[in-house]
Amino acid sequence: MNRRHFLERNSAVLxxxxxxxxxxxxxxxxPPETISRYANKALPTGLARTSSTLAPYTGTWGYAQAAHLxxxxxxxxxxxxxxxxxxxxxxxxxxxxxxxxxxxxxxxxVSATDTSVAIGQTWVAQVFNQTFEGVRKASLRDWWVxxxxxxxxxxxxxxxxxxxxxxxxxxxxxxxxxxxxxxxxLLRQHALxxxxxxxxxxxxxxxxxxxxxxxxxxxxxxNENYGRELLELFTVGKGxxxxxxxxxxxxxxxxxxxxxxxxGWRDLATVPIGSYYxxxxxxxxxxxxxxxxxxxxxxPNGATEYQDLVNLVFQQAETARFxxxxxxxxxxxxxxxxxxxxxxxxxxxxxxxxxxxxxTPVLRALLGSQHFFDVLxxxxxxxxxxxxxxxxxxxxxxxxPTAASNLAAxxxxxxxxxxxxxxxxxxxxxxxxxxxxxxxxQTPQFHELxxxxxxxxxxxxxxxxxxxxxxxxxxxxxxxxxxxxxxxFPAATASDCNLLIDEFMRLMVPIxxxxxxxxxxxxxxxxxxxxxxxTVEWQAFLAAPTNTAKRAAVTTKLQAMLRALMGLAEYHxx
Numbered sequence: 001m002n003r004r005h006f007l008e009r010n011s012a013v014l015x016x017x018x019x020x021x022x023x024x025x026x027x028x029x030x031p032p033e034t035i036s037r038y039a040n041k042a043l044p045t046g047l048a049r050t051s052s053t054l055a056p057y058t059g060t061w062g063y064a065q066a067a068h069l070x071x072x073x074x075x076x077x078x079x080x081x082x083x084x085x086x087x088x089x090x091x092x093x094x095x096x097x098x099x100x101x102x103x104x105x106x107x108x109x110v111s112a113t114d115t116s117v118a119i120g121q122t123w124v125a126q127v128f129n130q131t132f133e134g135v136r137k138a139s140l141r142d143w144w145v146x147x148x149x150x151x152x153x154x155x156x157x158x159x160x161x162x163x164x165x166x167x168x169x170x171x172x173x174x175x176x177x178x179x180x181x182x183x184x185x186l187l188r189q190h191a192l193x194x195x196x197x198x199x200x201x202x203x204x205x206x207x208x209x210x211x212x213x214x215x216x217x218x219x220x221x222x223n224e225n226y227g228r229e230l231l232e233l234f235t236v237g238k239g240x241x242x243x244x245x246x247x248x249x250x251x252x253x254x255x256x257x258x259x260x261x262x263x264g265w266r267d268l269a270t271v272p273i274g275s276y277y278x279x280x281x282x283x284x285x286x287x288x289x290x291x292x293x294x295x296x297x298x299x300p301n302g303a304t305e306y307q308d309l310v311n312l313v314f315q316q317a318e319t320a321r322f323x324x325x326x327x328x329x330x331x332x333x334x335x336x337x338x339x340x341x342x343x344x345x346x347x348x349x350x351x352x353x354x355x356x357x358x359x360t361p362v363l364r365a366l367l368g369s370q371h372f373f374d375v376l377x378x379x380x381x382x383x384x385x386x387x388x389x390x391x392x393x394x395x396x397x398x399x400x401p402t403a404a405s406n407l408a409a410x411x412x413x414x415x416x417x418x419x420x421x422x423x424x425x426x427x428x429x430x431x432x433x434x435x436x437x438x439x440x441x442q443t444p445q446f447h448e449l450x451x452x453x454x455x456x457x458x459x460x461x462x463x464x465x466x467x468x469x470x471x472x473x474x475x476x477x478x479x480x481x482x483x484x485x486x487x488x489f490p491a492a493t494a495s496d497c498n499l500l501i502d503e504f505m506r507l508m509v510p511i512x513x514x515x516x517x518x519x520x521x522x523x524x525x526x527x528x529x530x531x532x533x534x535t536v537e538w539q540a541f542l543a544a545p546t547n548t549a550k551r552a553a554v555t556t557k558l559q560a561m562l563r564a565l566m567g568l569a570e571y572h573x574x
Contacts, residue, residue: 067510074155076391108121125272148390167187174211265306385426398481408474466478
């Protein structure tokens with residue numbers, strides 16, 4: 001299977017700007033016989049995409065395997081992080097990745113608009129004020145991007161975003177950044193923990209109560225929004241339709257029963273924020289569920305009744321399967337065929353149940369498996385906008401202002417990355433609806449949806465900007481410094497054009513490039529010049545690093561090569 005196939009229709013568009021800038025012709029497409037007509041498409045009955053299993057991976061461990069694991073576990077691993085992982089062992093790296101990151105300090109005020117708190121101090125425990133809401137929400141989103149940029153070698157941030165896409169809340173809808181912060185804190189707290197406990201906590205967290213109207217649900221008028229999404233999107237899923245509004249995994253009667261269970265809860269918008277239960281607003285009848293739940297009933301249990309509901313839905317075997325399918329699509333690949341369902345999903349669901357819904361053992365089994373390191377599962381996902389923008393900054397080692405040097409500029413730069421991701425159709429804190437981002441559920445395209453006529457030019461604009469003039473705000477600039485990056489490579493690598501290109505390639509793309517593509521990159525670096533010309537110019541620069549002309553000579557060539565590399569379809573893969 002050729003993993004480039006699903007980018008085939010976009011390849012010419014992706015490569016054209018870079019090739020035009022380099023004065024090169026677009027290469028000929030690969031021969032048709034090298035392209036599998038089944039790549040990323042529905043497979044004929046009985047034809048499996050892979051045959052690998054959850055057996056522990058015992059193959060080669062080196063740069064390629066470490067890079068694959070970190071690309072899927074982090075947002076753009078740096079060369080230093082990849083080399084450190086490659087020099088360790090798979091077990092040790094997994095132990096590090098599965099160690100929760102320390103809780104971060106909360107977001108702070110960086111705007112004179114919010115007069116309730118000094119610049120540099122947090123607003124999360126202040127009184128709600130609509131006048132300040134806009135700058136507080138911006139602060140929250142920007143802070144979140146900062147956490148992605150400065151992440152440790154841990155799955156914490158990737159899993160926090162996973163749970164955000166799963167237990168969805170839209171910050172723009174809840175209209176209280178303090179509740180948004182508490183929601184983010186909760187997701188991060190449970191990122192590598194117990195999903196059943198997370199489901200219980202998120203059910204009554206203020207942001208969710210407000211987002212899905214739980215705060216309006218009373219005994220006389222149960223609101224069905226959260227009960228429906230709990231069943232359809234958060235736990236058991238629909239299953240096949242068996243009648244009007246009824247599915248194999250739940251019925252309309254189950255939604256109604258769940259809604260009654262959840263009555264009586266309201267968000268608390270005072271200081272500190274929270275939620276509270278009012279018995280007089282709660283439906284105190286016995287709630288009876290359908291045969292999909294074994295005709296179970298939930299007796300009146302006051303303020304803890306919602307926990308009985310979560311326990312009930314987690315007793316359904318399909319809940320574990322539903323959850324691990326979403327994890328699989330997040331970390332491995334979107335296509336789940338019969339072989340993957342039998343050899344990967346079912347065993348992972350068993351692991352999840354056996355570990356009382358603690359997610360870490362599932363992640364350890366999946367990310368340490370033969371299946372995860374199967375060659376067909378490497379370089380087969382399209383980067384999300386956040387992976388693309390944050391990964392660009394991290395892998396190119398772009399230097400951001402520190403809080404101590406310029407706090408407003410620091411948050412401002414994070415704000416720009418948020419805006420860049422948003423125009424690529426992934427707004428951190430605001431998935432498009434309660435189902436999350438369509439790339440993780442919408443058949444048949446799934447993550448191919450990230451690349452379209454709107455988003456592709458935006459991606460190219462971001463890379464072109466940072467390769468060139470960079471982004472300036474409040475007198476501070478962030479920009480890719482290709483010379484500094486090349487200087488971080490071994491001296492022999494940096495001075496040899498072929499080794500240099502190879503080093504950039506293995507950092508930035510997950511699959512090997514063709515001979516034609518490598519020639520294209522060399523042509524961008526050395527247009528019409530022999531190989532030794534790079535060595536001569538690089539050594540001349542090293543001998544006089546403050547010489548403007550000599551620095552400009554190598555900078556221009558490196559920029560052209562990076563622009564060409566980032567214009568390739570493969571650069572959009574993870």
